[in-house]
Every structure is written in structure tokens, then in C-alpha cells.
Amino acid sequence: MKIARFETEHFFARYEFNTPYQLCNSDCETMSIETLLELANVSITDFTQQTLGYTESQGSPELRQNIANTYQSCSPKNVLVLATPVEGIYLTARALLNPVDEVIVLSPAYDALINMFEHVVGIENVKKWNFHSSDDGWELRIEELTQLLSAKTKMIVVNFPHNPTGYVPSPQMQQKIIAIAEQNNVWLFSDEMYFGLTHEGTHKIPSMADLSPKAIVLSGLSKTYGLPGLRTGWLVVPNEQLMEEYINWKFYTSICSPGPSEFLATAALKVWDKLRQRSLTQINSNLQIADQFFHRWPDHFTWRRPLAGSTALVQFHVNSVNQITERLATEAGVLIQSAVTLGSDDQHMRIGFGRATFATSLGKFDSWLTDNPMIIDKKD
Numbered sequence: 001m002k003i004a005r006f007e008t009e010h011f012f013a014r015y016e017f018n019t020p021y022q023l024c025n026s027d028c029e030t031m032s033i034e035t036l037l038e039l040a041n042v043s044i045t046d047f048t049q050q051t052l053g054y055t056e057s058q059g060s061p062e063l064r065q066n067i068a069n070t071y072q073s074c075s076p077k078n079v080l081v082l083a084t085p086v087e088g089i090y091l092t093a094r095a096l097l098n099p100v101d102e103v104i105v106l107s108p109a110y111d112a113l114i115n116m117f118e119h120v121v122g123i124e125n126v127k128k129w130n131f132h133s134s135d136d137g138w139e140l141r142i143e144e145l146t147q148l149l150s151a152k153t154k155m156i157v158v159n160f161p162h163n164p165t166g167y168v169p170s171p172q173m174q175q176k177i178i179a180i181a182e183q184n185n186v187w188l189f190s191d192e193m194y195f196g197l198t199h200e201g202t203h204k205i206p207s208m209a210d211l212s213p214k215a216i217v218l219s220g221l222s223k224t225y226g227l228p229g230l231r232t233g234w235l236v237v238p239n240e241q242l243m244e245e246y247i248n249w250k251f252y253t254s255i256c257s258p259g260p261s262e263f264l265a266t267a268a269l270k271v272w273d274k275l276r277q278r279s280l281t282q283i284n285s286n287l288q289i290a291d292q293f294f295h296r297w298p299d300h301f302t303w304r305r306p307l308a309g310s311t312a313l314v315q316f317h318v319n320s321v322n323q324i325t326e327r328l329a330t331e332a333g334v335l336i337q338s339a340v341t342l343g344s345d346d347q348h349m350r351i352g353f354g355r356a357t358f359a360t361s362l363g364k365f366d367s368w369l370t371d372n373p374m375i376i377d378k379k380d
């Protein structure tokens with residue numbers, strides 16, 4: 001059975017490895033295996049002496065314990081290690097949903113957080129809880145979530161910090177979402193891939209896993225911890241019966257995680273907070289550079305500063321960001337991404353500011369705009 005095109009991943013497949021100045025990646029700056037092992041105080045010989053057999057399907061006890069340590073009240077028995085973070089979205093759609101169910105999703109969103117659910121329950125049964133722009137940034141309205149609920153709603157899907165807007169709810173708003181899920185006996189699937197990337201001046205919120213037995217949390221090492229090449233993700237699953245269901249589905253997808261990744265992920269999670277701080281330092285510095293850039297180009301862009309995460313959704317006052325993307329990549333080697341791929345419109349672009357090369361790439365974009373100042377078509 002066919003599934004919708006995964007636009008974001010097709011976009012990166014086309015441009016990521018041939019465009020030198022990237023401005024739209026959602027991951028944070030990565031590191032070598034050597035640097036990771038040094039940071040975690042693990043010997044390289046221990047790594048190379050690992051054998052390459054199958055691993056435990058739920059994940060090794062040590063890795064699950066290290067993951068559980070990143071939460072306030074999570075037991076290793078509630079952790080399911082994934083072979084890739086995105087696998088967690090597939091498993092959730094399969095383990096929890098039937099074709100008659102309704103699902104509420106955020107929009108815009110990372111494609112899989114909409115498309116996978118549409119695939120399983122049907123497009124007409126996926127209801128969109130839309131972000132609204134304001135002068136201050138982006139917002140969600142709780143009354144709109146309530147309006148989307150029906151007796152058929154089986155799951156609410158959220159993603160905070162949000163890709164692409166960088167929105168994070170206030171603690172009060174987070175509690176209201178949880179209350180709605182619990183009162184209506186609805187699962188709350190919480191994608192927390194950007195967990196802990198809270199910008200200076202923004203309130204911190206706990207993981208949904210620490211707050212509600214209706215929450216199923218997805219997280220992983222790709223974004224906050226800068227290790228996307230390990231492909232390590234995990235789910236925090238609130239009860240045993242559901243865990244059984246998930247593991248059964250995992251037998252059909254990956255069976256177990258790759259051993260070398262498990263070893264390195266176990267090392268990384270020993271120093272998870274150090275890795276998170278490293279990413280935050282990079283983000284905070286890049287955000288200041290972004291502030292200056294958007295201040296210089298007020299007629300070209302509307303800059304809604306993100307509250308958290310490593311991405312932002314920026315209004316670009318052109319007719320088509322997609323058309324500019326093609327020109328910019330060819331003429332200057334700079335990569336921007338139309339937010340159309342994320343279910344927004346072609347007058348918005350996603351930028352990512354987790355990478356060390358951000359300042360250089362933005363400088364190239366700035367020079368290209370200086371040479372082509374008349375590209376803007378409209379301003380509202």
C-alpha cells in the first residue's frame with residue numbers, strides 16, 4: 001500500500017551531500033568516535049573489541065539504565081531501544097492504531113509525524129492542530145485541541161521543542177494537554193527528539209514521561225546530543241502490555257539495534273548532559289548571529305525567534321522559497337529549505353542553527369542577498 005512522499009527526507013537526499021553551506025539542518029554539531037570516547041572516558045580498545053553478534057531486542061540493560069537516568073522517574077523496564085529514532089514513529093502507528101481511529105497531529109510537523117498516522121488510519125481521520133503566528137513567535141490554542149477531539153480520538157501527537165517552529169509550551173499549557181489526554185483516555189505520543197535544548201530566557205518543562213501514564217515518549221541521540229550517525233533512538237513506554245506490543249512490531253522492522261551503535265550510545269549517555277550543554281552553547285551563539293542577520297534584512301524576512309530546539313520557521317517574503325532554494329544552491333552553494341516539505345507554505349523556510357558552520361553559511365547567504373537584493377516579491 002502506497003504512502004505519502006517523505007518530502008523532507010527526499011529534499012535532504014537531493015541536496016545534503018552536495019551543497020557545502022547548509023542552513024536548514026535540524027541536528028546539532030557532531031563529533032568523531034574518538035572525541036566521544038574521550039569525553040565519556042571509555043577506551044577505544046574496549047570499542048574495537050566489541051563482538052558483532054545480535055543484541056537484545058529491548059536494548060542492553062546498561063543502555064536502558066543510562067537512558068532511564070535522563071528522566072526523573074523512568075525505569076529501564078519502560079525503555080525500548082530503537083534501531084533508528086524514526087522507527088519509533090512507525091512502531092507507534094502500528095502498535096496503537098486501527099483504521100477506524102482518529103489521531104490529532106501538529107501542523108506543520110516533521111513529515112512522519114503526520115504521514116505515518118495518515119497511512120494507518122486514513123487521511124480523513126488525522127486532524128490537524130495548527131500553529132498560529134503572532135508578533136512574538138508561534139502559538140498553539142488549547143481550545144482548538146478540545147474542538148478536534150471526538151469519541152474516536154485514540155492519540156494526540158505532540159513534539160516539543162517543536163520542529164520547525166522552536167515552540168515549547170508553558171508548564172501550564174503542558175499540564176492542560178496532559179489533562180485533555182487523561183480525561184479523554186487518549187494516548188499522548190510525545191516526540192522529544194529536541195529535549196533539553198531550552199534557550200536562554202525560556203522556561204524549562206519536564207518530559208511528558210515524567211508526568212503522565214498516558215504518555216509514550218520518543219527521543220534519541222540525533223539532535224540534542226549531536227550523534228545522528230549512531231541512529232540510536234528510544235521509546236519510553238508506560239506499561240508492560242504495550243511494551244510487548246511494541247517489541248512484537250520491532251521484530252518485523254529491525255529485531256535489535258546494531259551493536260557498535262549500542263556501545264557508543266551507552267558511552268554517550270554516560271555524559272548526556274555534557275553533550276546537551278555542548279549543543280546549547282553552539283545554538284546560543286548561532287542564535288545571536290541569526291538575530292543580527294535578520295535585523296539587517298527586515299524587508300526580506302519575518303524572524304520569529306524560537307523558544308527552544310535547533311530549528312526556526314522564518315517567513316521569507318518571496319513568492320516561492322523552493323525557487324530561491326534552487327538558485328541559491330547552484331549560485332552560492334547555500335542550502336535553505338522551504339517549509340512546504342513540513343506541511344507549511346512556500347513563503348516560509350526552516351533554518352537550523354545547531355551546526356558549527358552556521359556563521360560561515362549565513363555569511364554566504366548574506367553575500368548572495370547583497371548581490372541579489374531584489375528577489376523579494378511581497379511583504380505582509
Ligand SMILES: Cc1ncc(COP(=O)(O)O)c(C=O)c1O
Pocket residue numbers: 026084085086087110159163191193220222228231
Ligand atoms: C521531530 C522529529 N522526530 C523524529 C525525527 C527522526 O530522527 P532520526 O532522523 O534521527 O531518525 C526527526 C528528524 O528530523 C524529527 O525532526
